[in-house]
Every structure is written in C-alpha cells, then in structure tokens.
Amino acid sequence: SYCSIRSIMGKRSSSEIEEEEVVDTEKKSKKEKKDKKDKKRSRDEPEPEPEVVEQVPEVKGDAAVSTTTERKKISEDDFESKKVLFAKWLKDEKDIVLKDLSAEDASERFKKFVKKYNKNKLAEEYYVEEVKPKWAPAPTTGDVSILLFYAYCPTTMTRSEQDAAIAFCYKTLNGLGMTGRLRIAREGYNSTLTGTYKTVRQFTDALRVFHPPTFGKTDFKYVDNLPENQMLKGLKVWPVTEIVTYGFTTQEAPINTRGTHLSPVEFHQAMLDPNTVVIDVRNFNETVIGKFAPAAVALEAGETNVGATVLDPCMRRSTEFPQWIKDHREELKDKKVLMYCTAGVRCERASSFLIHQGIENVFQLDGGIHRYLEAFPDDGGFWVGKNYTFDKRFNHGAKTSVTISHCVHCDQPWDRYQAQRKCGKCSMEVILCKECQKIKPNIPTAKLRCPLCKEDSSKSQGKNYNKPYVPEKVKQGGKEGAKDADSEFF
Numbered sequence: 001s002y003c004s005i006r007s008i009m010g011k012r013s014s015s016e017i018e019e020e021e022v023v024d025t026e027k028k029s030k031k032e033k034k035d036k037k038d039k040k041r042s043r044d045e046p047e048p049e050p051e052v053v054e055q056v057p058e059v060k061g062d063a064a065v066s067t068t069t070e071r072k073k074i075s076e077d078d079f080e081s082k083k084v085l086f087a088k089w090l091k092d093e094k095d096i097v098l099k100d101l102s103a104e105d106a107s108e109r110f111k112k113f114v115k116k117y118n119k120n121k122l123a124e125e126y127y128v129e130e131v132k133p134k135w136a137p138a139p140t141t142g143d144v145s146i147l148l149f150y151a152y153c154p155t156t157m158t159r160s161e162q163d164a165a166i167a168f169c170y171k172t173l174n175g176l177g178m179t180g181r182l183r184i185a186r187e188g189y190n191s192t193l194t195g196t197y198k199t200v201r202q203f204t205d206a207l208r209v210f211h212p213p214t215f216g217k218t219d220f221k222y223v224d225n226l227p228e229n230q231m232l233k234g235l236k237v238w239p240v241t242e243i244v245t246y247g248f249t250t251q252e253a254p255i256n257t258r259g260t261h262l263s264p265v266e267f268h269q270a271m272l273d274p275n276t277v278v279i280d281v282r283n284f285n286e287t288v289i290g291k292f293a294p295a296a297v298a299l300e301a302g303e304t305n306v307g308a309t310v311l312d313p314c315m316r317r318s319t320e321f322p323q324w325i326k327d328h329r330e331e332l333k334d335k336k337v338l339m340y341c342t343a344g345v346r347c348e349r350a351s352s353f354l355i356h357q358g359i360e361n362v363f364q365l366d367g368g369i370h371r372y373l374e375a376f377p378d379d380g381g382f383w384v385g386k387n388y389t390f391d392k393r394f395n396h397g398a399k400t401s402v403t404i405s406h407c408v409h410c411d412q413p414w415d416r417y418q419a420q421r422k423c424g425k426c427s428m429e430v431i432l433c434k435e436c437q438k439i440k441p442n443i444p445t446a447k448l449r450c451p452l453c454k455e456d457s458s459k460s461q462g463k464n465y466n467k468p469y470v471p472e473k474v475k476q477g478g479k480e481g482a483k484d485a486d487s488e489f490f
Contacts, residue, residue, distance in 0.1 A: 073118045079110055080201055080220075085126050086113050103208050103216030142227040146393075147180075147200040148370065150243060150345035151218045152188040152255050153211075162186050162239060165211075170237040172206050180232040183240045187255070188214070190243035190345055192390045194232045197224055221343060221370055223393075230393065244346050247319040248353055259339060259351030259362035264375035267338065267365045271382050276308035276336040281321060281350045282388070284314045284452060285429045289395060289405040289415040290369075290385030292340065297382050307382070308338065314452060316428050321350060325357055336361045342387065343368035373398060386415045407433035408448055423450040 074082060087098040090109065098106060116122050157165065166184050173182070173193070178200065180193035193200065200222060207215040246253070262270060270276060271294040278294075280287050294307030311331070313324040325332075337359055339347045347364035354362050365372060369387045373380065373396070380398030385405065388395050395415055403413040408423075408430045419432035424446040436443060 074114055076107075076111055076114055078114075079107075080204070080222075082110075082113075082117075086110055089113055089122070089126065098217075101216075103212040106216065142225060142230070143196050144226040144228055144230045145195060145197045145200045146223040146226065146230065147178075147191065147193040147195065147203070148221040148223075148343055149204075149218055150188065150190045150343065150348075151214050152243075152348065153186075154213045157186040159186070165189075166237055166239060168210055169207075170235070172203060173235055173237065176203055178203060179235050182237045183243055184237065185240045185243045187250070188243050192232070194230065219344075219367055221367070226393075242349075244349055245318055246321055246349055246353070248322050248349075252322075252356060253349045253353035254356075255348060255352060257352050257355055258348050259337075259355065259364040261366040262338070262363050263366055264372040264381075267340070267363070267372065268376070268381050270336065270338055270363065271308045273308060273336060276338060277332055278308045278310040278338045278340070279350075280310065280312050281318075281339055281341045281346045282315075283318065283428075284312070284316060285417070285450070286342070286388035287312050287314075288451060289403075289431070290383065290387050290397065290401075292382050293384045294382040296384065316426055316452070318346065322353060325354060329357060329359070332359050336363070338363050338365070340365040340372075341368050342389070343370045388417070405431055407431055407436055408450060408454075409433070409436045409443055421445065421448055423453055424448050425453040426450060428452070 079086070083098075086109075090096040090098055090101075090113075094109075096109075101109065117126065120127075162184060169182055169184065169189075176195060176199040178193055178195035180191065182189065182191040182193065193203070195203070204215070204218075204220045207218070271278060271292065278292055280291055291312065292310055295309070297307070311328070313321060313328075315321060315324065332354075337354065339351050339354070339362065341347050341350075344365065344367055347368070351362050351364050367374075369383065372383065373387060375381070376383065376398060378399050380401055383398065384402065386395035386397040386401055386403070395417075403415045405415045406412060407414045409432060412433050412435070414431050414433040417429055417431060419430075419437050421430055421432050421443075422428060422445065423430050424444075428450045430448050430450050432443070432448070
C-alpha cells in the first residue's frame with residue numbers, strides 16, 4: 001500500500017545520516033569563518049563621518065545672511081577699509097560729504113561711527129559686507145597692492161617745501177620697501193606705487209600726518225590681492241614742473257576753477273544726453289584699446305540716436321591738448337562737456353583750461369575710468385574695451401569686456417602693450433601681439449606704424465581720425481570681437 005511504501009522510503013541508512021552531518025558541519029564552519037572576516041574588516045575600516053548639512057542663509061531685505069556667521073568689531077585703525085560705509089553714514093545720517101571734512105574732523109566723526117558700529121546701533125546694511133560664512137573664507141591671490149593717487153596742494157609749495165616733501169616721501173617709501181614712481185611738483189603729487197596691503201596704507205597714513213591740508217581729502221585708490229610679479233622695479237621720487245605736462249601756465253588753467261566733479265553714476269547718466277560732448281583727454285595709445293561709446297552701446301542694444309558724442313583728440317602727448325581745444329572750440333559751444341581720463345588727474349588742469357577758453361558747462365569724471373569700472377564691474381556701462389594702466393597689469397576692464405584694438409603688424413585682436421615697441425615714424429608705443437613678438441629676427445622698428453601714422457598726413461594730426469567705435473556684431477552682423485607709454489600720468 002501507499003503507507004507501507006512511504007515507511008520503507010523514509011528509512012535511511014546510518015551511512016546516509018553521517019554524510020548529511022558532515023555536510024552540515026562544513027557549512028557551519030564556513031559561516032563562522034565568514035563572520036570572523038566581516039568583524040575584522042569592520043574593525044579596520046574607519047567609522048563613517050556624520051553627514052554635513054549646509055545651513056541655508058536666512059534672507060533679510062536685500063542681503064542674505066548666514067545663521068552661522070560672526071560679526072567682527074572694528075577700531076579707529078580701520079578707516080580705509082570702512083571709508084565707503086563711513087562716507088555713506090555721514091551722508092545719510094548727518095547730510096555731510098566726507099571730502100568736505102578736514103582730516104581732524106573726519107577722524108573725530110569716525111570715532112563716533114566706530115562706537116555705534118561696535119554696539120550694533122547702525123542699520124543692518126552697514127554690516128552686510130562683514131557677514132562671511134565660516135566655511136567660505138575670503139579668497140586671496142597675493143599680498144601685493146597697487147597705490148594710485150594724485151593731490152593738488154591748497155597753496156603752491158616753496159622750493160624748500162618741495163625738497164622736504166621729496167625727502168620725506170623717499171625716506172618713508174624706501175623704509176617700507178615700496179617701489180614705483182612718485183612725481184612731486186610745487187603744485188602737488190602724482191604717483192603709481194606698489195607694496196604690500198599693509199605698507200601702502202601705512203604710507204597713505206603717513207602722508208595724512210605729513211600734510212593734512214593736502215592729503216586729508218585725497219582719493220587714494222588701492223588694487224589689492226595681486227601676485228608678486230606685479231611689484232614695480234625700483235623706486236623713483238623726483239621733482240617736476242607740472243604733475244601733468246600740458247605746457248600752459250597756471251594763469252591759463254588755475255586749479256581752483258576746474259570742472260564740476262561727477263560720480264561714476266552721475267557721469268553715466270549725463271552720457272545719455274544727445275546734446276552732450278565727451279572728451280577723452282588721454283593719449284591715443286591709451287584710447288585705442290578702450291573708450292566710452294554711449295551711442296555705440298545703444299546701437300548694439302537696438303536703439304538709435306541715443307547718447308553723447310565722444311571726441312578723441314588723438315594726441316601723441318598731452319602738450320597737443322591746448323591747440324586741439326582752440327581748433328575745436330566751436331564744436332563745444334552750447335554743449336554740456338564731459339571730460340575723463342584714467343584716474344582724474346589729467347582732467348583737473350584740462351577742464352580749467354577749457355573754462356578759460358569760454359566753455360562754461362564743463363564736468364569731469366570723479367576718480368576717472370578706474371572708479372567708473374568699479375561702479376560698473378560686470379558689463380562696463382558705456383565703456384568698451386580695456387583701460388590702459390601704468391603698471392604691470394597693462395590694462396583692465398569689465399568682466400564682459402571685448403578687445404577692440406589690433407596688432408599693428410598682423411592686425412589680430414590684441415590689447416596688451418608688454419612688447420615695449422614703438423612706432424618707427426613717431427615713436428609712440430604700439431601694440432604687438434604675442435605671436436608677432438616671437439618672430440625671429442625681430443620685426444624692424446622701421447616697419448612698425450601706429451594707427452595714426454598709417455593714415456594720411458591730415459589724419460595723422462588728429463583732424464579726421466576721430467572715428468566712432470562700432471561693435472563688431474553691428475559691423476559684420478556676427479559675433480563681438482575677441483574677449484578676453486612712457487607717460488607717467490594716470
């Protein structure tokens with residue numbers, strides 16, 4: 001029967017039972033070995049790090065402030081780093097302009113600002129720049145700083161005062177290990193200097209103490225966090241007749257009758273007026289790589305008949321400026337005249353000369369192109385190209401700047417003057433691209449011609465070379481141009 005068959009099949013021999021027990025023992029042994037290996041591996045491996053959860057900043061008003069930040073207190077020694085905020089506080093709370101204060105008065109008012117700042121009694125906007133997440137330290141690339149400044153004295157220095165100023169500046173600069181150039185005339189100072197972040201500020205502090213009436217309101221311009229190769233070679237402090245050599249007398253251009261200063265934003269707004277003329281008072285080797293072009297920028301944006309007219313005197317040197325003004329006086333009558341240069345110094349005497357030629361409505365860019373590009377760092381506003389500099393940067397521009405100048409030999413887009421080559425006809429500095437600099441033997445100077453000398457004789461005098469800048473994509477209907485002096489002036 002079925003049941004008897006199952007009982008017979010269910011019976012196993014002793015040998016079969018022993019074989020099964022051996023198999024079970026082997027399986028158990030293998031499992032124990034595997035468990036031991038897993039335990040040993042877990043002891044050798046490091047414990048997993050806890051998951052880091054980044055905190056989301058809490059947004060208040062226009063500023064996003066991290067909830068894991070610290071607010072650093074300031075002292076009276078932080079005047080330069082807090083100068084912009086201090087000036088804003090004076091204007092907003094006291095209706096006082098910082099430049100109108102004496103050095104002593106500014107110092108006393110800054111003490112009050114420091115106390116309010118440290119007691120958190122100011123509006124939140126005054127603390128925004130100090131709020132930095134602990135996980136995002138401020139990036140730095142180097143400790144070299146460039147110092148740019150000019151200053152006219154309230155009264156003309158005597159010869160002995162000029163000598164004393166030269167001696168003081170040289171001794172102080174040399175002691176701080178700074179390099180660069182400082183021109184000192186009886187009328188004032190003009191410089192491009194390099195040092196560390198600390199030493200350039202120690203020098204400006206020393207100047208304020210040395211002569212408060214001159215340096216109490218000076219606009220010192222700093223370019224920080226540069227690499228070591230940006231240090232200028234050697235130190236030169238020497239006497240000059242004028243801090244900008246125009247060749248006219250102080251009677252023709254007294255410094256107390258200069259043009260009205262406009263902030264970068266005010267200057268930008270003024271360039272929107274079609275009845276305005278803008279004069280570039282820099283030399284042609286500077287203007288060829290960058291300039292203001294309000295009408296061209298408007299054209300690029302699809303607008304027409306918008307913006308001021310820009311006039312480039314196409315000067316090889318500043319001494320050509322007086323004659324150019326006399327030749328173009330009729331074009332400037334009944335116009336609002338705006339003037340600009342690299343940092344402002346060349347506009348001081350130039351605007352005064354213009355006023356004494358009968359042009360009354362004269363204005364100038366306060367702080368020059370340097371301050372304008374600080375105000376419009378991304379798109380450059382109405383600026384196109386690069387700003388020529390008298391240091392090892394060669395030039396600088398907005399983040400979206402384009403190259404508008406070309407190599408004088410191969411005509412490729414280029415805007416750096418590091419080749420140190422000059423025009424074979426007029427000796428003005430020329431642009432030579434990197435590839436042409438590599439040509440061996442060197443390109444003879446006699447074959448190099450600046451853009452002015454490439455024109456006919458009438459144009460080379462600046463009569464007809466005043467061509468407006470036109471964007472590449474407007475001229476060609478395609479893409480924009482490629483991205484990317486011996487003068488002591490700025």
